Amino acid sequence: MSEIKEDAYLIRTLTLNDIARLASTMASHMIVMPVYRFSLNGKTIYFVQTTYKDYYKYYGIPIIYYCETEDAIANEKARYILIKTDEMGEKLEVSDRIKPGYIVIPIINLQEKPSFFGNHI
Numbered sequence: 105m106s107e108i109k110e111d112a113y114l115i116r117t118l119t120l121n122d123i124a125r126l127a128s129t130m131a132s133h134m135i136v137m138p139v140y141r142f143s144l145n146g147k148t149i150y151f152v153q154t155t156y157k158d159y160y161k162y163y164g165i166p167i168i169y170y171c172e173t174e175d176a177i178a179n180e181k182a183r184y185i186l187i188k189t190d191e192m193g194e195k196l197e198v199s200d201r202i203k204p205g206y207i208v209i210p211i212i213n214l215q216e217k218p219s220f221f222g223n224h225i
Contacts, residue, residue, distance in 0.1 A: 112153075112166040112220040120150055120171055121196050124187045127152050128207040139185055142214040148173045149217070149225060172225065185209040 117123055127137040141150050151170035186197045186206035202208045217225070 112168050114168050114170065114221065114224055117169055117171045120173065120185070120198075121187075121194060123150050123152055123169060123171055124185045124196050124209060125194075126154075126169055127185070127209045128187050131207050131209075136210065138210045138212045140212050140214055140218075142217055144217050144225065146174075149221075150211075166220070168220065170221075170225075183211055185211060 123139055127139055130137040137152055137154075139150050139152055141148060143149075149170055149172055151168050154167045154169070155164060156167060157164070181200045182198045184199050184202055186199055186203055186208060188195045188206045197203075197206075198211070
């Protein structure tokens with residue numbers, strides 16, 4: 105049997121909506137899953153970390169879901185991702201305040217790229 109010797113497993117998503125949707129699913133379990141953000145080469149990287157206990161191959165290995173946006177952090181005052189899904193569809197906002205009727209996900213700004221990203225981004 106081979107051993108997995110990874111610090112983290114990275115999965116790139118298409119949009120910030122995908123990251124927000126994943127983080128918001130934990131709210132129903134009363135678990136806060138923050139979204140982390142840092143700037144790199146004129147881009148903003150958002151990510152969340154999960155750890156799966158039931159999948160034997162990746163048992164305990166952090167799985168990082170991330171996305172890149174083209175703009176550098178335009179508004180560092182934006183501290184929350186707000187997501188709302190209703191009959192009109194999905195609405196996502198990055199904001200400096202919370203709003204009623206939205207699931208609120210905190211954004212944690214990082215000073216630099218975490219080492220587990222290596223040269224992948």
